[in-house]
Amino acid sequence: MNSEEILKLLETLKRGNLTAEAAFERLKHLPFEDIGFAKVDHHRAIRQGYAEVVFGKGKTPAQVAEIVRVMVRHQASRHNVLVTRADAKMFAAVKRVSRNAKFHPLSGVITIERSKEITGKGTILVVSAGTSDIPVAEEALLTAAMMGNRVEHLFDVGVAGIHRLLDHRLMLTEARVIVCVAGMEGALPSVVGGLVSVPVIAVPTSTGYGASFDGVAALLGMLNSCASNVTVVNIDNGFGAACVASCINRL
Numbered sequence: 199m200n201s202e203e204i205l206k207l208l209e210t211l212k213r214g215n216l217t218a219e220a221a222f223e224r225l226k227h228l229p230f231e232d233i234g235f236a237k238v239d240h241h242r243a244i245r246q247g248y249a250e251v252v253f254g255k256g257k258t259p260a261q262v263a264e265i266v267r268v269m270v271r272h273q274a275s276r277h278n279v280l281v282t283r284a285d286a287k288m289f290a291a292v293k294r295v296s297r298n299a300k301f302h303p304l305s306g307v308i309t310i311e312r313s314k315e316i317t318g319k320g321t322i323l324v325v326s327a328g329t330s331d332i333p334v335a336e337e338a339l340l341t342a343a344m345m346g347n348r349v350e351h352l353f354d355v356g357v358a359g360i361h362r363l364l365d366h367r368l369m370l371t372e373a374r375v376i377v378c379v380a381g382m383e384g385a386l387p388s389v390v391g392g393l394v395s396v397p398v399i400a401v402p403t404s405t406g407y408g409a410s411f412d413g414v415a416a417l418l419g420m421l422n423s424c425a426s427n428v429t430v431v432n433i434d435n436g437f438g439a440a441c442v443a444s445c446i447n448r449l
Contacts, residue, residue, distance in 0.1 A: 204244070231268055235261055238268045247317070247448060248345045249277035251437065254284035254306070263291035270296050270310065278344040279310035282337060282437050305336035305436070309344055318347035318447035320374025322440070325363075325390060327356030327380035330405040335379040337436030338401065338443075342377070345444040357385045370394050375443040378428075379436065381405025384416030391425025397446055399439045400430045 210216040231238045239250040249269070254262050262281060269279050281292065282305075289301040289308050299310050322342045326335035332353055343349045350373070355363040363370075363386075370376065370393055379401040380386040387400035400423070402416035409415060413433035420430045431438045 233264060233268055236265050238265055240269075243277055248441075248444065249279070251341075252279075252281040254281050254288050254308075257288075259288045259291035262288045263295050266292050266299075266310070267295045270312075276312045278312050278346075279308075280341060280344045281308035282306065282341070284308045302336060302340060305333045305340065307337055307340045309340060311344070313346070316346055316348060318342075318345075318374075318444060319449075320447055321348045321350055321372065322375050322377065322443045322447055323369065323373035324349065324351045324377045324440075325355060325370075325379065325386070326351070326353045327378075327382070327386040328358075328405065329354050331379045331381055331403045334401055334403045334434050334436040335377075338377045338379065338440040339436075341437050341440035342444055345440065347444055347447050355386075356380065356382075357389055360389065363389065367393065375399065375446045377401060377436070377439045377443050379403060379439075380420075381413065381416050382410060384419035387420050387428045387430075388423040388425045391423060391428040394427070396427070397443075398425065398428045399442055400428050401436055401439045402430070402433050404434055 207221060211221045229241045231240060243249045252262060252265050266279055284306050292299045292308055296310050299308055301308055324335050324339045326332055335353065339349055339351055352366055374396055376390060376394060376396060376398045378387040378390050378398050381403035382405060384402050387398055391398040400420040402413045402420055404413035417433055
């Protein structure tokens with residue numbers, strides 16, 4: 199449920215078209231629902247503007263499927279369902295719960311689209327330095343789209359061939375928020391930040407050789423960016439970057 203749906207429910211109750219018992223039944227699981235191994239947060243969309251997202255890694259396929267079942271059972275709340283860091287076994291279990299589930303194996307994301315409503319005011323552009331960074335970039339792209347944003351992407355436009363990026367200057371300047379994904383030395387967000395006047399959310403990836411230290415080198419490079427509009431999230435955290443971008447895009 200979102201704020202608008204709650205107001206409609208209360209207005210229906212006030213007009214006498216709904217009993218107090220029926221309203222209670224609709225609202226009783228609103229804060230959260232305890233299913234033993236998890237407490238599903240039905241209230242999150244009201245607090246934060248988007249529904250709870252399931253982090254698949256560390257959970258069993260049965261646990262992921264049960265959480266999703268509880269989420270989609272609330273038909274009055276047509277929020278999109280998103281599972282990150284999932285695998286094919288988790289998808290098979292979720293598919294038995296919802297035939298609309300789709301698996302994106304490159305990023306390990308499961309999506310169940312229940313709403314096409316656009317709540318973001320502009321476009322979120324996801325930019326990746328290399329092809330090896332696309333899995334993290336796709337996680338950001340799918341997350342932003344499922345949270346009600348218009349999204350576009352530029353892949354494989356890293357600083358090793360800077361002309362590939364500069365060929366898309368107009369696309370960069372038209373975005374309201376940019377998510378910039380890069381591994382190796384993590385230089386791309388600084389370049390992008392210097393070309394635009396909007397927030398650039400940098401995502402370091404674990405792509406690189408030994409001295410990249412599984413993304414630590416890119417993380418430190420991004421934290422030391424000379425472009426003052428660049429901020430940084432955790433290594434490989436495309437989801438987190440998209441969440442922040444979505445919040446900015448709704449302002």
